[in-house]
Amino acid sequence: MILTDFHTHSRCSVDGTASIYDMANAAAQKGISIMCITDHVDIDNFETGKKQHDCFAHWEKMLREYAEAKDRLKGQIDLRLGIELGEASHNPEDSLMISQTNGLDFIIGSMHNVKDTPDFCCIDYKSQQHCGELIEKYIEEHFELVRLGCFDVLGHIGYTRRYMKRSGFDIGLAGFEDRLGELFRLLCESGKGIELNTSGIRDGTGTAFPEKGILKLYHEAGGEIITVGSDSHRTADVGANIADGYELLREAGFRYVTVFRDRKPEFIKL
Ligand SMILES: [Zn+2]
Numbered sequence: 345m346i347l348t349d350f351h352t353h354s355r356c357s358v359d360g361t362a363s364i365y366d367m368a369n370a371a372a373q374k375g376i377s378i379m380c381i382t383d384h385v386d387i388d389n390f391e392t393g394k395k396q397h398d399c400f401a402h403w404e405k406m407l408r409e410y411a412e413a414k415d416r417l418k419g420q421i422d423l424r425l426g427i428e429l430g431e432a433s434h435n436p437e438d439s440l441m442i443s444q445t446n447g448l449d450f451i452i453g454s455m456h457n458v459k460d461t462p463d464f465c466c467i468d469y470k471s472q473q474h475c476g477e478l479i480e481k482y483i484e485e486h487f488e489l490v491r492l493g494c495f496d497v498l499g500h501i502g503y504t505r506r507y508m509k510r511s512g513f514d515i516g517l518a519g520f521e522d523r524l525g526e527l528f529r530l531l532c533e534s535g536k537g538i539e540l541n542t543s544g545i546r547d548g549t550g551t552a553f554p555e556k557g558i559l560k561l562y563h564e565a566g567g568e569i570i571t572v573g574s575d576s577h578r579t580a581d582v583g584a585n586i587a588d589g590y591e592l593l594r595e596a597g598f599r600y601v602t603v604f605r606d607r608k609p610e611f612i613k614l
């Protein structure tokens with residue numbers, strides 16, 4: 345079994361802690377064969393009102409760190425370069441420009457806050473209904489993102505549950521299947537995919553993002569492109585629950601996991 349981790353953060357992200365080399369070295373020690381570093385590039389920061397281009401603010405340094413890590417770990421791990429592009433649809437012009445950067449293997453398109461609203465981690469959730477309304481907005485904004493198309497896979501769909509559950513509202517994506525089915529069909533027509541993000545398995549949410557029922561929905565909509573990632577921000581978490589993620593994929597009917605090189609999908613048998 346070839347283990348892959350396609351969602352990892354180094355200290356080139358504001359919330360990262362370790363160097364690219366340390367993250368990749370830890371992954372290699374844990375038996376990960378192919379890893380992509382996907383540091384944050386957040387387009388919309390509601391709190392500061394500023395564009396927070398994170399690793400793009402010091403891209404040359406990032407490239408040097410990446411090249412050094414790749415070189416030092418040659419033969420131990422196949423290291424690739426990506427970004428997690430947040431809220432791309434809030435600034436299409438910048439997002440399209442960033443997505444055309446040379447040398448990128450992979451782009452995760454994530455949504456951490458809907459328009460004019462704080463990051464999901466920082467919302468004071470009032471009620472079940474409040475949560476439901478936010479999830480609806482969250483799903484609708486994904487349509488804009490898919491139409492814009494400056495990414496390869498949609499990141500951690502349904503990770504809203506992590507924060508809602510902490511506030512006492514354990515609400516997943518059940519009940520939103522009709523609209524999500526439409527979203528997945530549009531996604532497939534556009535030649536894009538989703539990721540299975542395993543961070544929810546270890547963080548107390550108790551489910552991967554997306555959850556199993558939604559994973560099946562994506563498969564039934566014709567979805568074949570799917571990467572698996574730990575969303576690790578420290579060496580202890582890199583590669584975490586990847587094998588569990590593969591099992592979830594098999595259970596949902598997938599036969600392949602996807603990796604990317606030069607923004608093109610490659611399929612690895614599960
Ligand atoms: Zn994210």
Ligand SMILES: [Zn+2]
Nearest residue numbers: 351353428575
């Ligand atoms: Zn992430």
